[in-house]
Every structure is written in structure tokens, then in C-alpha cells.
Amino acid sequence: MYNWDAMKEFLRKLVRAETTAEKGELAAAQIISAEFGRSGVDCRIDSWDQTRANVVGHVKSDGGRSALLFVCHLDVVGPGEAKWEYPPFEAVECDGRVCGRGSADMKGGIAAAVTAISQIVDSGTKLQGDIIFVAAAGEETDSCGAKRFLRDCDWMPELAGVVIPEPTDFEIVTAHRGMLWLNITTKGKAAHGSTPELGVNAIASMKSILDELEDYKIAFEPHELLGQCSMSINKIAGGKAFNVVPDECSMGIDIRTLPAQDHQAIIADFERIFAKLRSGNPQFDAEISVFREVEALETDCSSGFVEDFCAAVGISRTRAVGFTTDAPHFASLGPVVIFGPGKSELCHKPDEYIDIADVAKAVEYYKAIVLKFLG
Secondary structure, X not given: OOOHHHHHHHHHHHHHOOOOOOOOOHHHHHHHHHHHHOOOOEEEEEEEOOOEEEEEEEEOOOOOOOEEEEEEEOOOOOOOOOOOOOOOOOOEEEOOEXXXXXXXXXXXXXXXXXXXXXXXXXXXXXXXXXEEEEEEOOOOOOOHHHHHHHHOOOOOOOEEEEEEOOXXXXXXXXXXXXXXXXXXXXXXXXXXXXXXXXXXXHHHHHHHHHHHHOOOOOOOOOEOOOEOOEEEEEEEEEOOOOOEOOOEEEEEEEEEEOOOOOHHHHHHHHHHHHHHHHHHOOOOOEEEEEEEEEOOEEOOOOOHHHHHHHHHHOOOOEEEEOOOOOHHHHHHHOOEEEOOOOOHHHOOOOOOEEEHHHHHHXXXXXXXXXXXXXX
16 A cells, blocks of 8 residues: 555655746755655756756666656746745645645646656566656746757657646646747837937837737637637836936737747748838837747647547547647657646646645556556
8 A cells, every 4th residue: 555645745845845947946856866766766867057957767668668758847937926825835735735836737747647657666567668757947937958858868769658747637638829939129229318309219119019019910720629829918128217218128929829830920920010110210120039939739639649548547538728838849759648637727826736636646547557558
């Protein structure tokens, strides 16, 4: 009989690790490495910049079957300014839940996957394919950990598929929208506020872009599962003082894209808007850069991997979601399925929590998945 209290304490340690962008992921990577070490699982930490880290576990086999890759992320978003019922990084246990930032997104999934792999190893079950586990840095910001892992993954055997234990409340997700974060900067000329005619106001230039965007619609064909793409202007900053004409203004745009969309074509649309404004105003100056880019995910629901995955967990339907994960980065390695404990609507909000019973349930699901593909 497995000691579920040990799994719960492992989860609480992960939450207490406080893996925000400011503090990095190394502490959580060390906790996972120690947990795998108790079962003799080969595990290595790849660390950089003092606090950043990926951790990779590898259970080797005789290689008779293709391997299975579990991909998690170590980082969490900050707790925000809103008041929490319990401190966000104390991992308080209450009413059968572990409360805290990252409990659902996605340290509950990490705890379940690591526990499932450790239980299979401890049981002495002979596997016909390798299990590979990676928990990466930076999923919430720039996917730096996933990209770093993929730059040096030639050592991996052929994969049957990829499992991402993000919080889906045990729904099988095979598609999600992509992400294109654009940063637009307008340049002007500083002048004293009393003589604005001697300067070029970068905020006024940004306003002309905003006026153009009122009528701009991204070209797309609606997707059967994902519906429409979206665009939201979510950040704007400019000006340094009341009495200085601003010489720079910046704007952040969040675009969520569909599988068939070309990100470069969207960027080209913005360049055409700039050219139009420049032709009418020689003082207009703007540039665009990509802050973050992730392609959309679309795994073939009729593939053998998805059908076998559904059979392993006893769930027949798959679905699509609007949020974005690291999954598209791994799609070149094999079919990807997102499936895990926790409710996605709790992510990035105050009073995030995960039900301990759901983490234990996920352990059983992940063991069933491993045995289906590798047993």
C-alpha cells in the first residue's frame, strides 16, 4: 500500500519552493531529483543563470517499444496583489486540498507523474519502453526550459507520444490555440511641454496605430474545434514627465492563433499599417518585435496514440481549449495529449488549490497510461 501522505508532502514541498520568475526553478528541480532518487530513478538537473533549471528523469528499458515522454513545467506566475485566504507559498492543507500558487498549475500534475513513475519502478514492473520525464523552466514566460531541452534531445529514443499533465480536470485535450505576443514601439522627439510643436509625440503616434487597429481584423478561417483567433491590446506605456513631450511609447498585443495561421503574415499586416501611417506623416516612426511566439496545437484525434490513450484512461472524448501550453514545442517528437488533475479556471488566480484526491486519481491514470504503452 502506497503512503499517500508522502505524495501529499512532496506536493507541498513543490508549492513551497516558490518558483516564480524572480526566484527561479532550481529549488523545485532539486526536490524532484531527491524524490526520484528514493526510487533509484536516473535523474539529472540542468541549471543555468544560478536559479534557472530543468530536471530530467529517465527509466530505461530493453527498448522493445517506443518510449513515453511526460512534460511538465516548474515555474508559476506570481501571486498578484489580491488578498489570499492562505499565504500563497505555505501550501496549507485544508478540506482535502493543498492550497497555494502552482498547486493546480501544475505542481499537482508533477507530483502525480513523479509518484506514478516511482511506484512503477518500486513495483519491479518490467517495461518494454523507456519513460522520460522532464520538468522545464519558463513555461509561463518564454518557454526557455522547453527550448533548451529540445536543443539537446538527440539522446532520446523514438517516442510513442507525449503526455503533458497540465490541469484539465481529467479531460483529454488534443488542441489549443497558439500565442503571438507583439511589442510595438513608436519613436518621437522629446521637447519641453510648453513647446510641443518642437517635438514629435510618440504617444500621439501610438494613438494613430490604435485608430487603425479599430478597423483591423486578422484574416482567418474559423477552426472546427478552436473557433476564432483573438487579439487583445493588454499593455501600453509612454511618457516620463508631465512637462516633457514623450519620445517613446510601447504597446503589448496578445494574439491567440489557429493551427493554419501564419504568424509572419500577421506581422506583415502591422508593417503595412506602419507604412500607410508613414506615407501620411513623415515623422511617424514605429517598429514591431515578437515578445513570445508559440504555434497552435492540433493532435490527430484518430491517431493510434490518442485512441490508445483514451482506452487507457477510459475516456472516449477529446476536446480543445483556448489557453496555450508548451505542448506545440514538443509536437515534432510525436503526438501530444494534455491530461491532468486540477481545474484550469483556478490557474493564475488568488486562492488556487488542488484536491488531494485528484492528485491520487491522476497517479492511477498515469500508471495505467504507462502500462498501456510500455507494459
